[in-house]
Amino acid sequence: MRVKRMILTLNGKRRTLTVHPLKRLLDVLREDFQLTGTKEGCGEGECGACTVLVDGVPVDSCLVPAAHAHRARVQTIEGLSNHPLQDAFVKFGGAQCGICTPGMIMAAVALGPRPTLADMQTGLAGNLCRCTGYSAIYRSISRARAPAARARTPGRASTKRHTQRDSEGYARALRREGIRRGGGAPRNK
Numbered sequence: 001m002r003v004k005r006m007i008l009t010l011n012g013k014r015r016t017l018t019v020h021p022l023k024r025l026l027d028v029l030r031e032d033f034q035l036t037g038t039k040e041g042c043g044e045g046e047c048g049a050c051t052v053l054v055d056g057v058p059v060d061s062c063l064v065p066a067a068h069a070h071r072a073r074v075q076t077i078e079g080l081s082n083h084p085l086q087d088a089f090v091k092f093g094g095a096q097c098g099i100c101t102p103g104m105i106m107a108a109v110a111l112g113p114r115p116t117l118a119d120m121q122t123g124l125a126g127n128l129c130r131c132t133g134y135s136a137i138y139r140s141i142s143r144a145r146a147p148a149a150r151a152r153t154p155g156r157a158s159t160k161r162h163t164q165r166d167s168e169g170y171a172r173a174l175r176r177e178g179i180r181r182g183g184g185a186p187r188n189k
């Protein structure tokens, strides 16, 4: 198989590249586009550190050939500057280690603006953390507010009040699931 011309929309910009179609998307991003925010952990589809969105769907870029991204929209962590999830991961302790965090955030983006605890457990089941646990990650996701969510809720009197109410709901959901703050783990992949 020979190199082919690839066209994609990468973080909102149209890009072209001549590449072997079986080169891993992870390597295309890191080597050809110098987008090193996407990390390699296991390299075999187990850890989720390399998660990016292809046409809005989270994929393990270590398992995806470049050809799969041809004419697709690819979003990486670099495309999320100033996204509320980035701020929330810093503020609420979800940024635990540098390797896993970009993949966790990309998987969280795919959950949409108001995921439930069950949504978070399912959506991040393929993103493994073995250092600290998932409570701070879930807390960060539940407290982030995507711009689209704000835009869809005009007229709400107080964002702060809703944030507080959501946080209380999140705490209740944690208790229902028997997950302690600072501990716990999602179900296995």
Ligand code: FES
Residues within 6 Å of the ligand: 039, 040, 041, 042, 043, 044, 045, 046, 047, 048, 049, 050, 051, 060, 061, 062, 063
């Ligand atoms: S590096 Fe891709 S899943 Fe682990």
Ligand code: FES
Residues within 6 Å of the ligand: 096, 097, 098, 099, 100, 101, 128, 129, 130, 131, 132, 133
């Ligand atoms: S966040 Fe990377 S191992 Fe826990």
